[in-house]
Amino acid sequence: MKLRQRLLLSFIGVAIVVTTIFGTVAYYITINYSNEEKIHLLQFIAQKNASDLSALTKNTTNKNLIHPFSNHNFNDIFSYVLLNENNKPLARTSATSLLDLKHPLSQLNKLNFQHNNSGNLEFGHNKIYWALAKIPETKYKLLLIHSIYKNTALMQVVGSRFAITAAIIIWLAIWGALILSARFSNQLDKQNAILVHQALHDHLTDLPNRYLLYDRLQQAIYYNHHEKTPITLLLIEINRFKEIIDTLGHRSGDTLLKQISQRLKNIVFEQNTVARLDGDQFAILLNDTHEKNIDIVVKSIIKILEEPFPVDELMLETGVTIGIATFPDHGKDPDSLIRHADVALYQANKDGRSFMVYSSEADPNSIDQLTLMSDLHRALNNDELELYYQPKIDLKSHKVIGVEALIRWQHPERGFITPDYFIPMAEQSGLIKPITAWVMEQALKQNQEWEKIDIKIKMAINVSQRNLYDHQLTSQFRNLMQQMNISTHHLEIEITETAIMSDPSHSLATLHALHEMGIKLSIDDFGTGFTSLSHLKDLPIDELKIDKSFIMGMPHDDKDLAIVSTIIELAHNMGYSVVAEGVESQEIMDMLIDLKCNTVQGYYISRPLPAKMFEHWLITSGWHK
Ligand code: C2E
Numbered sequence: 153m154k155l156r157q158r159l160l161l162s163f164i165g166v167a168i169v170v171t172t173i174f175g176t177v178a179y180y181i182t183i184n185y186s187n188e189e190k191i192h193l194l195q196f197i198a199q200k201n202a203s204d205l206s207a208l209t210k211n212t213t214n215k216n217l218i219h220p221f222s223n224h225n226f227n228d229i230f231s232y233v234l235l236n237e238n239n240k241p242l243a244r245t246s247a248t249s250l251l252d253l254k255h256p257l258s259q260l261n262k263l264n265f266q267h268n269n270s271g272n273l274e275f276g277h278n279k280i281y282w283a284l285a286k287i288p289e290t291k292y293k294l295l296l297i298h299s300i301y302k303n304t305a306l307m308q309v310v311g312s313r314f315a316i317t318a319a320i321i322i323w324l325a326i327w328g329a330l331i332l333s334a335r336f337s338n339q340l341d342k343q344n345a346i347l348v349h350q351a352l353h354d355h356l357t358d359l360p361n362r363y364l365l366y367d368r369l370q371q372a373i374y375y376n377h378h379e380k381t382p383i384t385l386l387l388i389e390i391n392r393f394k395e396i397i398d399t400l401g402h403r404s405g406d407t408l409l410k411q412i413s414q415r416l417k418n419i420v421f422e423q424n425t426v427a428r429l430d431g432d433q434f435a436i437l438l439n440d441t442h443e444k445n446i447d448i449v450v451k452s453i454i455k456i457l458e459e460p461f462p463v464d465e466l467m468l469e470t471g472v473t474i475g476i477a478t479f480p481d482h483g484k485d486p487d488s489l490i491r492h493a494d495v496a497l498y499q500a501n502k503d504g505r506s507f508m509v510y511s512s513e514a515d516p517n518s519i520d521q522l523t524l525m526s527d528l529h530r531a532l533n534n535d536e537l538e539l540y541y542q543p544k545i546d547l548k549s550h551k552v553i554g555v556e557a558l559i560r561w562q563h564p565e566r567g568f569i570t571p572d573y574f575i576p577m578a579e580q581s582g583l584i585k586p587i588t589a590w591v592m593e594q595a596l597k598q599n600q601e602w603e604k605i606d607i608k609i610k611m612a613i614n615v616s617q618r619n620l621y622d623h624q625l626t627s628q629f630r631n632l633m634q635q636m637n638i639s640t641h642h643l644e645i646e647i648t649e650t651a652i653m654s655d656p657s658h659s660l661a662t663l664h665a666l667h668e669m670g671i672k673l674s675i676d677d678f679g680t681g682f683t684s685l686s687h688l689k690d691l692p693i694d695e696l697k698i699d700k701s702f703i704m705g706m707p708h709d710d711k712d713l714a715i716v717s718t719i720i721e722l723a724h725n726m727g728y729s730v731v732a733e734g735v736e737s738q739e740i741m742d743m744l745i746d747l748k749c750n751t752v753q754g755y756y757i758s759r760p761l762p763a764k765m766f767e768h769w770l771i772t773s774g775w776h777k
């Protein structure tokens with residue numbers, strides 16, 4: 153039942169209870185009042201009839217009234233009894249009253265006439281009203297009796313008044329109830345509307361929240377289903393928001409978010425929805441969009457959010473990353489659209505791009521990739537994974553000082569799958585945790601084996617962005633090394649620059665913990681990320697590993713050469729050593745020697761090799777001992 157109906161019913165209920173109470177009170181008052189009134193009337197009638205009888209005997213000496221009494225024309229709704237001076241009944245009229253029919257006259261003895269000249273009493277189911285009048289100038293008295301069946305009496309007395317009063321009260325009560333319920337329900341409607349608004353909007357920006365966005369998406373899909381007009385969902389993430397909060401605090405973060413929401417609202421038409429999902433994530437739902445329009449909106453979002461924001465007397469600059477999914481191409485229901493826009497956002501973030509449209513190939517959740525991930529899960533326990541080792545050469549001694557462990561997957565049906573393909577998927581699916589643990593254990597075991605045959609070199613392993621968020625990573629390393637009784641100085645960890653920079657505040661804690669354990673840290677693919685010099689200075693690292701694209705470009709591109717030379721100089725000035733990867737020729741080797749690079753790694757020296765082949769290479773290549 154609706155609230156409004158319940159309210160109305162309870163009001164009517166209350167009205168009926170009030171009416172009953174009021175009616176009962178009215179009933180008793182009415183009875184009392186009507187008794188007195190009735191007796192008064194009877195008295196009057198009795199006296200009148202007594203006077204009439206007296207008049208009949210005026211001119212006679214015979215004062216016997218029995219005869220005149222019997223002939224007198226009395227009103228036949230009453231009974232009349234002629235009494236002598238001792239109150240003995242002498243005669244009675246043949247009135248129709250129940251008393252006459254059912255009770256002998258002698259019963260009247262029960263009436264106590266002595267002291268009263270009027271009264272009432274009950275005879276079984278009857279109520280009797282009586283009045284006694286002395287017949288003037290005679291010794292007789294006239295008794296007038298009016299007998300009424302009790303219930304009829306009640307109904308007669310109370311009935312009409314009660315019914316009218318009750319009707320008026322109920323009528324008033326219903327009107328009162330209606331007016332009150334209208335007022336209450338008005339208030340309730342208002343409160344309801346406020347609650348609904350709060351449940352569906354973000355408190356800070358008052359933009360629609362995740363639930364309302366979902367609802368609007370559902371509606372948009374429903375209405376556009378037949379026409380198949382594209383609907384576009386943009387997921388927008390504010391870059392460096394966490395850094396801003398860490399530096400300026402949450403209040404400034406809130407001010408920034410409010411301004412961002414205002415700017416976003418300003419650039420889209422009213423039929424579209426701008427929503428805040430959580431933290432620094434916004435969404436825009438564009439109804440009825442065509443590719444050209446998406447492009448315009450995306451570009452204007454990027455442009456408008458690049459303009460500095462005035463926060464706390466500062467001009468803050470942030471950028472955005474946008475993930476895009478459209479209906480019907482990338483999903484036919486709200487869930488898949490949201491999920492796919494999220495995948496696109498993740499991909500854009502990872503590739504350092506400002507926006508990306510969903511593509512199933514990059515989606516770790518697409519069917520093909522899901523099967524591949526379940527295969528990878530199996531591969532972990534099935535000896536399908538193997539580590540290859542690629543040597544690193546010290547440019548002063550020209551000897552092998554370490555190896556980098558690189559994972560290989562020999563899929564039973566698909567053949568060799570490159571880590572560049574499956575590692576990013578493993579990162580997204582979470583499988584990277586067990587993979588890193590496996591690599592860690594294998595590499596350390598291999599290191600131990602080599603120690604036994606006098607190959608004393610450092611072992612470098614690659615650690616992913618996602619591993620840096622794993623609080624157990626450091627303790628895992630520590631336990632494993634303690635179990636195997638290996639010194640941390642044998643281990644080196646390579647982490648890509650983009651991994652560190654995508655969330656420096658998170659990665660920094662893990663990096664410090666690893667560094668404190670005595671593990672050497674190296675920034676991989678250096679030059680492809682966006683490390684600011686101020687960040688670089690705070691990182692607990694030992695080595696920069698220049699990305700192979702610059703190294704391989706050096707012989708024919710002066711800019712690459714300039715970059716490599718600058719990185720080497722910068723690293724040395726900051727006290728870091730430098731590794732060059734992608735060394736494919738003697739020419740590159742020579743250039744790096746000139747630039748005073750510390751270590752080199754690349755196909756020119758050796759491709760990554762399985763352990764046994766590496767041991768063989770070590771003996772035969774001349775880079776060892
Ligand atoms: P990376 O860490 O930058 O590894 C270097 C990549 O460059 C390796 O590719 C290596 O084979 C290749 N390389 C080495 N020397 C040369 C050269 O002279 N010329 C050219 N063109 N390439 C060279 P690989 O083994 O295919 O690995 C690709 C990427 O996969 C690695 O890049 C790394 O990011 C990732 N990866 C490999 N193994 C692991 C692992 O165990 N864990 C994690 N998290 N990532 C791994």
Ligand code: CA
Pocket residue numbers: 556614646676
């Ligand atoms: Ca590496």
Ligand code: CA
Pocket residue numbers: 676677697699700733
């Ligand atoms: Ca690299």
